Amino acid sequence: MQLHSFFNSSTSYRVRIALALKELAYETLPVNIRVGEHRAEDYVANVNPSASVPALIDDDFRLGQSLAIIDYLDQKYPEPRLIPLEPALRARVLEFAALISCDIHPLNNLRVLRYLETELEVTPQQKSSWYRHWIAQGMAGAERMLERGNTGPWCFGAQPTLADMCLVPQVANALRMDCDLSPYPRSLAVFEHASKHPAFEAAQPQRQPDYIA
Known part of the structure; x- marks a missing residue:
């Protein structure tokens, strides 16, 4: 199994957590999105x-999009289960994952931030304000969802799920960008709990072979 990944990509981070939780061996194939390697003709034509x-290669099967990859891993390698089977819990986990992956991440990913800089010519201060605004909007919703559940040390219960795989990279990126996350204590508690788990620790950006300090 191979994973095309960038160390600081939160979507790659999600999949690395899933692979580590399932204890699946894989080879990391670095793709430096900062210099545009993800747009290379061969990569687009033959990988993603x-x-x-990220992009996952499992034998001759190739798949992009982190949530699709994690669902695929859950179907093919069902233990431990990352997307619950019980309908209500599954819905809560997917609801939370969608908040992170659809409402927060797309507005603050690298290509959007670069477009703001290069095409709209916003100032560094305006770009930072954009980033922090959407983090605050999204994390407020995430915090309310977690407070509604309030069922354990993880987002939804005693075991990590897709929700935690989405939350942890998002919090890590927000902290890296000096966002104030003090209004979201439940989210921070989950993040701190996850940081002590070996699978989450192994997936951290600074532990990846392509890490750039």
């Missing part, structure tokens, strides 16, 4: 048509 990371 969406011109993004």
Whole structure:
């Protein structure tokens, strides 16, 4: 199994957590999105048509998009289960994952921030304000969802799920960008709990072979 990944990509981070939780061996194939390697003709044609990371290769099967990859891993390697089977809990986990992956991440990923800089010519201060605004909007919703559940040390219960795989990278990126996360204590508690788990620790950006300090 191979994973095309960038160390600081939160979507790649999600999949690395899933692979570590399932104890699946894989080879990391670095794709430096900072210099546009994800847009290389060969990569788009033969690895990931969406011109993004991550991309998983499992034998002759190739798949992009982190949530699709994690669902695939859950179906093919069902233990431990990352997307619950019980309908209500499954719905809560997917609801939370969608908040992170659809409402927060797309507005603050690298290509959007670069577009703000290069095409709209916003100032560094305006770009920072954009980033922090959407983090605050999204994390407020995430915090309310967690407070509603309030069922354990993880987002939804005693075991990590897809929700935690989405939350942890998002919090890590927000902290890296000096966002104030003090209004979201439940989210921070989950993040701190996850940081002590070996699978989450192994997936951290600074532990990846392509890490750039």
